[in-house]
Amino acid sequence: MRTSSICLLAGMLLGRTTQGQQLSYSDSIQALAFGNIATSSVESSGDVWLNITGFAEKELPHLQTVVGIHSLDNARELHVIANLAQSAASQALWGDLVFLYNVFSMNAYPAYADVTTAQMQAGLLDAVSGENGPEEGLIELYASTSSASSLGAAYRALTSQYNNQQQSKATSLSPVAAEPTMTTTAAVDKREMDYSRNQIICSAAHVAVGAACIALLGRIRVDGSWKSGGPRDICYEGCCISWSANATFQIENLYNDAQRCYNACLNVSGGVSCEAYNVSLQGTIVNQCLSNRPNGCA
Template sequence: MMFKKLFSFASAIAVLATGAHCQQLSYEDSITALAYGNVATNSSSVGEVWLNITGFAADKLPHIQNDVGIYTLDNRETLTTIAGLAQVAAQQGQWGDIVFLYSAFAMNGHSEYFNASSLEMQQALLYAVTDQTRGEVDSTLIKLYASTSSSEYLTEAFENLKSDTSSQSKRWVKEACSSAHKATKSACRTLLENVKGNVTWKSGGPRSICKSGCCISWSANATFQVQNLTNAANYCLNACGTSSVSCEVWGVKLQGTLVDQCLSNRATGCT
Protein backbone atom coordinates (compact mmCIF):
# COMPACT_ATOMS: atom_id res chain seq x y z
CA MET A 1 0.00 0.00 0.00
CA MET A 2 1.42 3.39 -0.99
CA PHE A 3 0.85 6.61 0.94
CA LYS A 4 0.82 10.19 -0.33
CA LYS A 5 3.78 12.25 0.88
CA LEU A 6 2.57 15.58 2.27
CA PHE A 7 5.64 16.85 4.10
CA SER A 8 9.36 16.12 4.11
CA PHE A 9 9.51 15.12 7.78
CA ALA A 10 6.93 12.35 7.32
CA SER A 11 9.67 9.78 6.87
CA ALA A 12 10.77 10.43 10.44
CA ILE A 13 7.49 9.02 11.70
CA ALA A 14 7.62 5.34 12.50
CA VAL A 15 6.58 2.76 9.97
CA LEU A 16 3.44 0.75 10.49
CA ALA A 17 4.39 -2.08 12.78
CA THR A 18 2.84 -4.59 10.40
CA GLY A 19 4.58 -3.18 7.34
CA ALA A 20 7.32 -5.09 5.60
CA HIS A 21 9.43 -2.01 4.93
CA CYS A 22 9.56 1.74 5.55
CA GLN A 23 6.78 3.75 3.95
CA GLN A 24 6.22 7.50 4.03
CA LEU A 25 2.85 8.37 5.49
CA SER A 26 0.39 11.11 4.64
CA TYR A 27 -0.77 13.42 7.42
CA GLU A 28 -4.03 11.51 7.93
CA ASP A 29 -2.29 8.14 7.88
CA SER A 30 0.31 9.37 10.37
CA ILE A 31 -2.41 10.44 12.83
CA THR A 32 -4.22 7.14 12.36
CA ALA A 33 -1.05 5.11 12.91
CA LEU A 34 -0.20 7.06 16.06
CA ALA A 35 -3.73 6.97 17.50
CA TYR A 36 -3.95 3.23 16.87
CA GLY A 37 -0.56 2.72 18.51
CA ASN A 38 0.64 0.77 15.51
CA VAL A 39 4.06 2.37 15.22
CA ALA A 40 7.64 1.82 16.22
CA THR A 41 9.46 5.03 17.11
CA ASN A 42 13.07 6.20 17.10
CA SER A 43 14.50 5.70 20.57
CA SER A 44 18.12 6.78 20.37
CA SER A 45 18.26 10.46 19.37
CA VAL A 46 19.12 13.20 21.88
CA GLY A 47 18.27 16.90 21.72
CA GLU A 48 15.96 19.80 22.50
CA VAL A 49 12.57 20.00 20.78
CA TRP A 50 9.71 22.50 21.14
CA LEU A 51 6.05 22.27 20.27
CA ASN A 52 4.92 25.87 19.86
CA ILE A 53 1.25 26.28 20.63
CA THR A 54 1.16 29.98 21.57
CA GLY A 55 -1.11 31.91 19.24
CA PHE A 56 -3.30 28.97 18.29
CA ALA A 57 -7.02 29.71 18.60
CA ALA A 58 -7.73 30.22 22.29
CA ASP A 59 -11.43 29.52 21.84
CA LYS A 60 -10.67 26.12 20.29
CA LEU A 61 -7.88 25.17 22.69
CA PRO A 62 -8.77 26.97 25.95
CA HIS A 63 -6.83 24.55 28.17
CA ILE A 64 -3.81 24.19 25.88
CA GLN A 65 -2.10 27.54 25.44
CA ASN A 66 1.48 26.97 26.57
CA ASP A 67 4.48 26.00 24.45
CA VAL A 68 6.16 22.76 25.52
CA GLY A 69 9.90 22.21 25.34
CA ILE A 70 11.65 18.91 26.04
CA TYR A 71 15.32 18.03 26.21
CA THR A 72 14.93 14.38 25.34
CA LEU A 73 17.58 11.75 25.90
CA ASP A 74 16.05 9.23 23.54
CA ASN A 75 13.35 10.53 21.19
CA ARG A 76 14.30 13.75 19.35
CA GLU A 77 13.29 12.60 15.87
CA THR A 78 9.84 11.43 16.96
CA LEU A 79 9.20 14.64 18.90
CA THR A 80 10.29 16.72 15.91
CA THR A 81 7.83 14.83 13.74
CA ILE A 82 4.99 15.28 16.24
CA ALA A 83 5.69 19.02 16.42
CA GLY A 84 5.58 19.20 12.63
CA LEU A 85 2.32 17.28 12.49
CA ALA A 86 0.84 19.71 15.03
CA GLN A 87 1.70 22.64 12.75
CA VAL A 88 -0.11 20.95 9.87
CA ALA A 89 -3.07 20.23 12.17
CA ALA A 90 -3.27 23.92 13.12
CA GLN A 91 -3.24 24.98 9.46
CA GLN A 92 -6.09 22.58 8.73
CA GLY A 93 -8.13 23.38 11.85
CA GLN A 94 -7.85 19.80 13.12
CA TRP A 95 -8.22 20.73 16.79
CA GLY A 96 -8.75 17.17 18.00
CA ASP A 97 -5.52 16.15 16.32
CA ILE A 98 -3.68 19.02 18.02
CA VAL A 99 -4.91 17.94 21.45
CA PHE A 100 -3.77 14.39 20.75
CA LEU A 101 -0.37 15.43 19.35
CA TYR A 102 0.20 17.93 22.16
CA SER A 103 -0.52 15.21 24.71
CA ALA A 104 1.76 12.70 22.98
CA PHE A 105 4.55 15.28 22.75
CA ALA A 106 4.22 16.23 26.44
CA MET A 107 4.72 12.55 27.33
CA ASN A 108 8.06 12.51 25.43
CA GLY A 109 6.49 10.80 22.42
CA HIS A 110 6.61 7.54 24.34
CA SER A 111 5.20 4.90 22.02
CA GLU A 112 3.32 3.02 24.77
CA TYR A 113 1.20 6.13 25.38
CA PHE A 114 0.31 6.83 21.73
CA ASN A 115 -2.67 4.50 21.60
CA ALA A 116 -5.79 6.64 22.00
CA SER A 117 -7.30 4.03 24.32
CA SER A 118 -4.31 3.86 26.70
CA LEU A 119 -4.91 5.01 30.26
CA GLU A 120 -2.24 7.70 29.92
CA MET A 121 -3.76 9.14 26.74
CA GLN A 122 -7.31 8.94 28.12
CA GLN A 123 -6.17 10.99 31.12
CA ALA A 124 -4.45 13.51 28.88
CA LEU A 125 -7.49 13.92 26.61
CA LEU A 126 -9.76 14.31 29.62
CA TYR A 127 -7.46 16.96 31.06
CA ALA A 128 -7.69 18.92 27.79
CA VAL A 129 -11.50 19.17 28.02
CA THR A 130 -11.66 19.96 31.74
CA ASP A 131 -11.77 23.39 33.34
CA GLN A 132 -9.27 22.84 36.15
CA THR A 133 -10.57 25.82 38.14
CA ARG A 134 -14.14 24.56 38.34
CA GLY A 135 -13.41 20.90 37.72
CA GLU A 136 -16.04 20.75 34.96
CA VAL A 137 -15.81 18.70 31.77
CA ASP A 138 -16.80 20.74 28.70
CA SER A 139 -19.04 18.63 26.47
CA THR A 140 -18.81 21.28 23.73
CA LEU A 141 -15.04 20.77 23.54
CA ILE A 142 -15.50 17.01 23.43
CA LYS A 143 -17.82 17.41 20.44
CA LEU A 144 -15.43 19.83 18.72
CA TYR A 145 -12.38 17.60 19.17
CA ALA A 146 -14.24 14.46 18.12
CA SER A 147 -15.37 16.18 14.90
CA THR A 148 -11.90 17.55 14.09
CA SER A 149 -9.91 14.34 14.51
CA SER A 150 -8.40 12.65 11.47
CA SER A 151 -8.56 9.15 12.94
CA GLU A 152 -11.66 7.16 13.84
CA TYR A 153 -9.74 5.80 16.84
CA LEU A 154 -9.15 9.31 18.12
CA THR A 155 -12.75 10.35 17.42
CA GLU A 156 -13.95 7.37 19.43
CA ALA A 157 -11.60 8.21 22.30
CA PHE A 158 -13.04 11.73 22.56
CA GLU A 159 -16.62 10.49 22.28
CA ASN A 160 -15.99 7.99 25.07
CA LEU A 161 -15.24 10.90 27.38
CA LYS A 162 -18.93 11.87 27.20
CA SER A 163 -20.06 8.78 29.07
CA ASP A 164 -17.61 9.54 31.87
CA THR A 165 -18.39 13.22 32.42
CA SER A 166 -20.79 12.70 35.31
CA SER A 167 -18.32 10.60 37.26
CA GLN A 168 -15.19 12.42 36.08
CA SER A 169 -16.35 15.93 37.00
CA LYS A 170 -14.35 17.22 39.92
CA ARG A 171 -16.46 17.98 42.98
CA TRP A 172 -14.39 18.79 46.00
CA VAL A 173 -13.19 21.74 48.10
CA LYS A 174 -9.49 22.00 47.36
CA GLU A 175 -6.37 19.98 46.58
CA ALA A 176 -2.62 20.21 47.16
CA CYS A 177 0.52 18.47 45.99
CA SER A 178 3.20 17.54 48.53
CA SER A 179 6.94 16.88 48.47
CA ALA A 180 6.64 14.18 51.14
CA HIS A 181 5.71 10.51 50.76
CA LYS A 182 5.90 10.55 46.97
CA ALA A 183 4.97 7.46 44.96
CA THR A 184 6.21 6.79 41.45
CA LYS A 185 3.59 7.65 38.85
CA SER A 186 4.14 4.34 37.08
CA ALA A 187 3.08 2.51 40.25
CA CYS A 188 0.06 4.80 40.67
CA ARG A 189 -1.03 4.24 37.07
CA THR A 190 -0.95 0.50 37.75
CA LEU A 191 -3.10 1.05 40.83
CA LEU A 192 -5.55 3.24 38.89
CA GLU A 193 -5.92 0.59 36.20
CA ASN A 194 -7.30 -1.69 38.92
CA VAL A 195 -9.50 0.97 40.53
CA LYS A 196 -11.09 2.43 37.40
CA GLY A 197 -14.26 0.53 36.57
CA ASN A 198 -14.07 -1.51 39.80
CA VAL A 199 -17.68 -1.79 41.02
CA THR A 200 -16.77 -3.65 44.22
CA TRP A 201 -18.36 -2.10 47.32
CA LYS A 202 -16.09 -0.91 50.13
CA SER A 203 -17.29 -0.14 53.65
CA GLY A 204 -15.44 0.73 56.85
CA GLY A 205 -11.76 -0.03 57.30
CA PRO A 206 -9.12 -0.38 56.23
CA ARG A 207 -9.29 3.04 54.59
CA SER A 208 -6.71 2.41 51.91
CA ILE A 209 -6.12 0.53 48.67
CA CYS A 210 -2.53 -0.12 47.56
CA LYS A 211 -0.73 -1.77 44.69
CA SER A 212 3.00 -1.89 44.09
CA GLY A 213 4.44 1.32 45.59
CA CYS A 214 1.29 3.47 45.46
CA CYS A 215 -1.71 3.87 47.78
CA ILE A 216 -5.05 5.63 47.73
CA SER A 217 -6.23 6.41 51.26
CA TRP A 218 -9.13 8.39 52.72
CA SER A 219 -9.91 10.09 56.00
CA ALA A 220 -13.21 8.59 57.20
CA ASN A 221 -15.23 5.42 56.95
CA ALA A 222 -17.58 5.40 53.97
CA THR A 223 -19.64 2.97 51.92
CA PHE A 224 -18.95 3.30 48.20
CA GLN A 225 -17.89 1.51 45.02
CA VAL A 226 -14.11 1.45 44.57
CA GLN A 227 -14.32 3.16 41.16
CA ASN A 228 -15.43 6.36 42.92
CA LEU A 229 -11.82 6.88 44.01
CA THR A 230 -10.75 7.37 40.38
CA ASN A 231 -11.64 11.02 39.82
CA ALA A 232 -9.54 12.62 42.57
CA ALA A 233 -6.68 10.19 42.01
CA ASN A 234 -6.62 11.04 38.29
CA TYR A 235 -6.48 14.71 39.16
CA CYS A 236 -3.44 14.10 41.38
CA LEU A 237 -1.65 12.15 38.65
CA ASN A 238 -2.16 14.97 36.15
CA ALA A 239 -1.52 17.90 38.49
CA CYS A 240 1.41 16.82 40.67
CA GLY A 241 5.01 16.21 39.70
CA THR A 242 6.53 14.58 36.67
CA SER A 243 7.65 11.10 37.66
CA SER A 244 6.33 10.94 41.23
CA VAL A 245 3.26 12.15 43.08
CA SER A 246 2.01 12.91 46.58
CA CYS A 247 -1.33 14.65 46.79
CA GLU A 248 -4.30 15.31 49.08
CA VAL A 249 -7.79 16.31 47.95
CA TRP A 250 -10.24 17.71 50.50
CA GLY A 251 -14.01 17.26 50.33
CA VAL A 252 -14.27 14.28 47.99
CA LYS A 253 -17.77 12.81 47.88
CA LEU A 254 -17.77 9.01 48.08
CA GLN A 255 -21.40 8.25 47.28
CA GLY A 256 -22.73 10.60 49.94
CA THR A 257 -19.86 10.68 52.43
CA LEU A 258 -17.37 13.57 52.34
CA VAL A 259 -13.77 12.54 52.92
CA ASP A 260 -10.25 13.74 52.26
CA GLN A 261 -8.51 11.49 49.75
CA CYS A 262 -4.75 10.99 49.29
CA LEU A 263 -2.47 9.47 46.67
CA SER A 264 1.01 8.66 47.98
CA ASN A 265 3.43 5.88 48.85
CA ARG A 266 1.75 5.03 52.14
CA ALA A 267 -1.61 3.81 53.41
CA THR A 268 -1.79 6.15 56.42
CA GLY A 269 -1.79 9.86 57.18
CA CYS A 270 -4.72 11.10 55.10
CA THR A 271 -6.65 13.32 57.51
Protein backbone atom coordinates in the same frame (compact mmCIF):
# COMPACT_ATOMS: atom_id res chain seq x y z
CA MET B 1 8.48 22.20 6.93
CA ARG B 2 6.30 21.12 3.98
CA THR B 3 3.61 18.50 4.55
CA SER B 4 5.37 16.09 2.21
CA SER B 5 8.50 16.30 4.34
CA ILE B 6 6.46 15.71 7.49
CA CYS B 7 4.88 12.61 5.98
CA LEU B 8 8.28 11.31 4.92
CA LEU B 9 9.61 11.61 8.46
CA ALA B 10 6.42 10.19 9.92
CA GLY B 11 6.66 7.20 7.62
CA MET B 12 10.17 6.50 8.86
CA LEU B 13 9.08 6.47 12.50
CA LEU B 14 5.54 5.17 12.33
CA GLY B 15 6.06 2.58 9.62
CA ARG B 16 4.73 2.11 6.11
CA THR B 17 1.51 0.89 4.56
CA THR B 18 1.19 -2.75 3.60
CA GLN B 19 2.12 -1.77 0.03
CA GLY B 20 5.35 -0.19 1.26
CA GLN B 21 4.24 3.39 0.61
CA GLN B 22 5.00 6.25 2.97
CA LEU B 23 2.23 7.05 5.44
CA SER B 24 0.09 10.09 4.71
CA TYR B 25 -0.67 12.63 7.44
CA SER B 26 -4.02 10.95 8.14
CA ASP B 27 -2.43 7.50 8.22
CA SER B 28 0.18 8.81 10.65
CA ILE B 29 -2.49 10.03 13.07
CA GLN B 30 -4.32 6.71 12.83
CA ALA B 31 -1.11 4.81 13.53
CA LEU B 32 -0.30 7.01 16.52
CA ALA B 33 -3.82 6.59 17.91
CA PHE B 34 -3.08 2.88 18.22
CA GLY B 35 0.28 3.56 19.87
CA ASN B 36 2.29 2.65 16.79
CA ILE B 37 5.59 4.49 17.13
CA ALA B 38 8.51 2.56 15.69
CA THR B 39 11.35 2.16 18.15
CA SER B 40 14.97 2.45 17.08
CA SER B 41 17.96 0.59 18.43
CA VAL B 42 19.74 3.96 18.47
CA GLU B 43 18.41 6.39 21.06
CA SER B 44 18.31 10.08 20.19
CA SER B 45 18.79 12.71 22.90
CA GLY B 46 18.33 16.46 22.90
CA ASP B 47 16.01 19.37 23.59
CA VAL B 48 12.78 19.61 21.59
CA TRP B 49 10.10 22.32 21.88
CA LEU B 50 6.43 22.52 20.91
CA ASN B 51 4.71 25.91 20.80
CA ILE B 52 0.92 25.90 20.97
CA THR B 53 0.07 29.57 21.53
CA GLY B 54 -1.80 32.33 19.70
CA PHE B 55 -4.86 30.29 18.78
CA ALA B 56 -8.46 31.42 19.18
CA GLU B 57 -9.97 30.88 22.62
CA LYS B 58 -12.89 28.95 21.13
CA GLU B 59 -10.52 26.41 19.59
CA LEU B 60 -8.02 25.77 22.38
CA PRO B 61 -9.36 27.41 25.55
CA HIS B 62 -7.51 25.04 27.90
CA LEU B 63 -4.38 24.46 25.88
CA GLN B 64 -2.20 27.46 25.07
CA THR B 65 1.33 26.60 26.09
CA VAL B 66 4.95 26.09 25.17
CA VAL B 67 6.40 22.77 26.27
CA GLY B 68 10.01 21.69 26.04
CA ILE B 69 11.47 18.25 26.65
CA HIS B 70 15.05 17.20 27.28
CA SER B 71 14.68 13.63 26.05
CA LEU B 72 17.34 11.02 26.68
CA ASP B 73 15.91 8.65 24.07
CA ASN B 74 13.19 10.05 21.80
CA ALA B 75 14.34 13.44 20.48
CA ARG B 76 14.01 12.23 16.88
CA GLU B 77 10.45 11.06 17.45
CA LEU B 78 9.55 14.29 19.25
CA HIS B 79 10.68 16.35 16.26
CA VAL B 80 8.34 14.31 14.04
CA ILE B 81 5.42 14.76 16.46
CA ALA B 82 6.07 18.52 16.64
CA ASN B 83 6.04 18.74 12.84
CA LEU B 84 2.82 16.76 12.65
CA ALA B 85 1.34 19.19 15.20
CA GLN B 86 2.36 22.08 12.95
CA SER B 87 0.55 20.42 10.06
CA ALA B 88 -2.54 19.79 12.21
CA ALA B 89 -2.69 23.45 13.23
CA SER B 90 -2.36 24.64 9.63
CA GLN B 91 -5.35 22.48 8.67
CA ALA B 92 -7.46 23.47 11.72
CA LEU B 93 -7.49 19.85 12.86
CA TRP B 94 -7.89 20.75 16.52
CA GLY B 95 -8.66 17.23 17.69
CA ASP B 96 -5.44 16.01 16.11
CA LEU B 97 -3.50 18.92 17.60
CA VAL B 98 -4.67 18.22 21.16
CA PHE B 99 -3.82 14.55 20.70
CA LEU B 100 -0.37 15.30 19.27
CA TYR B 101 0.33 17.71 22.13
CA ASN B 102 -0.33 14.88 24.55
CA VAL B 103 1.82 12.41 22.61
CA PHE B 104 4.63 14.97 22.61
CA SER B 105 4.19 15.83 26.30
CA MET B 106 4.63 12.19 27.26
CA ASN B 107 7.97 11.88 25.44
CA ALA B 108 6.36 10.08 22.47
CA TYR B 109 6.21 6.95 24.60
CA PRO B 110 4.32 4.33 22.57
CA ALA B 111 2.55 2.80 25.57
CA TYR B 112 0.88 6.15 26.32
CA ALA B 113 0.00 7.20 22.74
CA ASP B 114 -2.78 4.65 22.34
CA VAL B 115 -6.09 6.50 22.85
CA THR B 116 -7.38 3.71 25.10
CA THR B 117 -4.69 4.22 27.76
CA ALA B 118 -5.44 5.97 31.05
CA GLN B 119 -2.57 8.41 30.45
CA MET B 120 -3.89 9.59 27.07
CA GLN B 121 -7.51 9.71 28.20
CA ALA B 122 -6.51 11.88 31.16
CA GLY B 123 -4.70 14.27 28.83
CA LEU B 124 -7.64 14.52 26.44
CA LEU B 125 -10.02 15.07 29.36
CA ASP B 126 -7.91 17.95 30.68
CA ALA B 127 -8.10 19.62 27.26
CA VAL B 128 -11.91 19.62 27.16
CA SER B 129 -12.63 20.36 30.82
CA GLY B 130 -13.50 23.65 32.46
CA GLU B 131 -14.41 24.38 36.06
CA ASN B 132 -17.60 22.34 35.77
CA GLY B 133 -16.15 19.35 33.98
CA PRO B 134 -16.12 18.35 30.30
CA GLU B 135 -17.51 20.87 27.81
CA GLU B 136 -19.69 19.19 25.20
CA GLY B 137 -18.99 21.85 22.57
CA LEU B 138 -15.25 21.25 22.79
CA ILE B 139 -15.69 17.49 22.76
CA GLU B 140 -17.68 17.69 19.53
CA LEU B 141 -15.22 20.17 17.98
CA TYR B 142 -12.26 17.92 18.71
CA ALA B 143 -14.06 14.72 17.73
CA SER B 144 -15.09 16.24 14.39
CA THR B 145 -11.56 17.47 13.66
CA SER B 146 -9.84 14.16 14.36
CA SER B 147 -8.24 12.24 11.50
CA ALA B 148 -8.64 8.87 13.21
CA SER B 149 -12.04 7.38 14.01
CA SER B 150 -10.63 5.86 17.20
CA LEU B 151 -9.50 9.31 18.34
CA GLY B 152 -12.92 10.81 17.62
CA ALA B 153 -14.53 8.00 19.60
CA ALA B 154 -12.12 8.62 22.48
CA TYR B 155 -13.20 12.27 22.66
CA ARG B 156 -16.90 11.37 22.61
CA ALA B 157 -16.39 8.88 25.45
CA LEU B 158 -14.83 11.46 27.79
CA THR B 159 -18.06 12.65 29.41
CA SER B 160 -19.14 9.17 30.47
CA GLN B 161 -15.61 8.42 31.68
CA TYR B 162 -15.63 11.62 33.73
CA ASN B 163 -19.02 10.77 35.25
CA ASN B 164 -17.82 7.29 36.15
CA GLN B 165 -14.73 8.75 37.79
CA GLN B 166 -16.83 11.17 39.84
CA GLN B 167 -19.13 8.39 41.00
CA SER B 168 -16.16 6.23 41.93
CA LYS B 169 -14.61 9.06 43.93
CA ALA B 170 -17.87 9.73 45.76
CA THR B 171 -18.28 6.11 46.81
CA SER B 172 -14.69 5.31 47.67
CA LEU B 173 -13.39 8.53 49.21
CA SER B 174 -12.67 8.16 52.92
CA PRO B 175 -10.17 9.69 55.37
CA VAL B 176 -6.81 7.95 55.26
CA ALA B 177 -4.18 8.29 57.95
CA ALA B 178 -0.90 9.60 56.58
CA GLU B 179 2.48 10.45 57.88
CA PRO B 180 3.05 14.20 58.39
CA THR B 181 5.39 14.40 55.41
CA MET B 182 3.07 12.88 52.82
CA THR B 183 -0.47 13.27 51.48
CA THR B 184 -2.32 11.77 48.53
CA THR B 185 -2.83 14.98 46.55
CA ALA B 186 -0.45 17.43 44.97
CA ALA B 187 -0.52 20.64 42.97
CA VAL B 188 2.43 22.43 41.43
CA ASP B 189 0.66 25.76 41.88
CA LYS B 190 1.19 25.38 45.65
CA ARG B 191 4.93 25.85 45.26
CA GLU B 192 4.81 29.29 46.88
CA MET B 193 3.59 27.81 50.15
CA ASP B 194 6.05 27.17 52.94
CA TYR B 195 6.41 23.40 52.99
CA SER B 196 8.78 21.78 55.42
CA ARG B 197 12.04 20.51 54.01
CA ASN B 198 12.03 17.08 52.38
CA GLN B 199 8.25 16.79 52.27
CA ILE B 200 6.95 14.47 49.55
CA ILE B 201 3.46 14.78 48.10
CA CYS B 202 1.94 11.87 46.18
CA SER B 203 -0.45 12.58 43.32
CA ALA B 204 -3.08 10.71 41.32
CA ALA B 205 -2.46 12.94 38.28
CA HIS B 206 0.01 12.35 35.42
CA VAL B 207 0.87 8.90 36.75
CA ALA B 208 3.90 7.32 35.08
CA VAL B 209 4.55 3.62 34.71
CA GLY B 210 6.88 2.71 37.57
CA ALA B 211 9.15 0.58 35.38
CA ALA B 212 9.79 3.57 33.12
CA CYS B 213 10.79 5.65 36.13
CA ILE B 214 13.18 2.94 37.29
CA ALA B 215 14.76 3.07 33.83
CA LEU B 216 15.07 6.86 34.06
CA LEU B 217 16.60 6.67 37.52
CA GLY B 218 19.13 4.18 36.22
CA ARG B 219 20.13 6.59 33.46
CA ILE B 220 20.71 9.61 35.71
CA ARG B 221 22.22 7.94 38.77
CA VAL B 222 25.83 8.38 37.66
CA ASP B 223 25.34 11.13 35.06
CA GLY B 224 27.87 13.83 35.92
CA SER B 225 26.96 16.08 32.98
CA TRP B 226 25.74 19.59 33.71
CA LYS B 227 22.22 20.93 33.18
CA SER B 228 21.31 24.60 33.11
CA GLY B 229 18.27 26.59 31.99
CA GLY B 230 15.41 25.08 30.05
CA PRO B 231 13.79 22.78 29.43
CA ARG B 232 13.49 22.19 33.17
CA ASP B 233 12.97 18.47 32.79
CA ILE B 234 14.59 15.20 31.78
CA CYS B 235 12.52 12.40 30.24
CA TYR B 236 13.29 8.79 29.39
CA GLU B 237 10.78 6.27 28.10
CA GLY B 238 7.49 7.15 29.84
CA CYS B 239 8.85 9.01 32.88
CA CYS B 240 10.01 12.58 33.47
CA ILE B 241 11.73 14.46 36.26
CA SER B 242 10.93 18.17 36.29
CA TRP B 243 11.81 21.04 38.61
CA SER B 244 10.27 24.40 39.45
CA ALA B 245 13.07 26.92 38.85
CA ASN B 246 16.17 27.43 36.75
CA ALA B 247 19.24 25.84 38.27
CA THR B 248 22.74 24.80 37.26
CA PHE B 249 23.65 21.35 38.51
CA GLN B 250 24.96 17.92 37.61
CA ILE B 251 22.14 15.64 36.49
CA GLU B 252 23.00 12.94 39.04
CA ASN B 253 21.82 15.37 41.75
CA LEU B 254 18.22 14.67 40.71
CA TYR B 255 18.54 11.02 41.67
CA ASN B 256 18.16 10.95 45.46
CA ASP B 257 14.90 12.88 45.72
CA ALA B 258 13.46 11.18 42.64
CA GLN B 259 14.20 7.82 44.25
CA ARG B 260 12.64 8.95 47.54
CA CYS B 261 9.56 10.09 45.63
CA TYR B 262 9.33 6.75 43.88
CA ASN B 263 9.72 4.77 47.11
CA ALA B 264 7.10 6.84 48.93
CA CYS B 265 4.46 7.03 46.21
CA LEU B 266 4.53 3.91 44.04
CA ASN B 267 0.90 2.78 43.96
CA VAL B 268 -0.58 -0.72 43.95
CA SER B 269 -0.97 -0.59 40.16
CA GLY B 270 2.74 0.04 39.68
CA GLY B 271 2.37 3.72 38.81
CA VAL B 272 3.89 6.81 40.39
CA SER B 273 3.43 10.58 40.43
CA CYS B 274 4.89 12.73 43.17
CA GLU B 275 6.53 15.99 44.14
CA ALA B 276 9.40 16.61 46.54
CA TYR B 277 9.56 20.09 48.07
CA ASN B 278 12.64 22.15 48.92
CA VAL B 279 15.14 20.03 47.01
CA SER B 280 18.66 21.47 46.79
CA LEU B 281 20.19 21.21 43.32
CA GLN B 282 23.74 22.22 44.17
CA GLY B 283 22.61 25.32 46.02
CA THR B 284 19.35 26.17 44.23
CA ILE B 285 16.18 25.23 46.11
CA VAL B 286 13.44 23.81 43.88
CA ASN B 287 10.44 21.52 43.97
CA GLN B 288 11.02 18.36 41.98
CA CYS B 289 8.39 16.18 40.28
CA LEU B 290 8.38 12.60 39.05
CA SER B 291 5.54 11.95 36.58
CA ASN B 292 4.71 11.11 32.97
CA ARG B 293 5.10 14.70 31.75
CA PRO B 294 7.74 17.42 31.65
CA ASN B 295 5.53 20.08 33.25
CA GLY B 296 4.95 18.71 36.70
CA CYS B 297 2.79 16.21 38.51
CA ALA B 298 -0.47 18.13 39.04
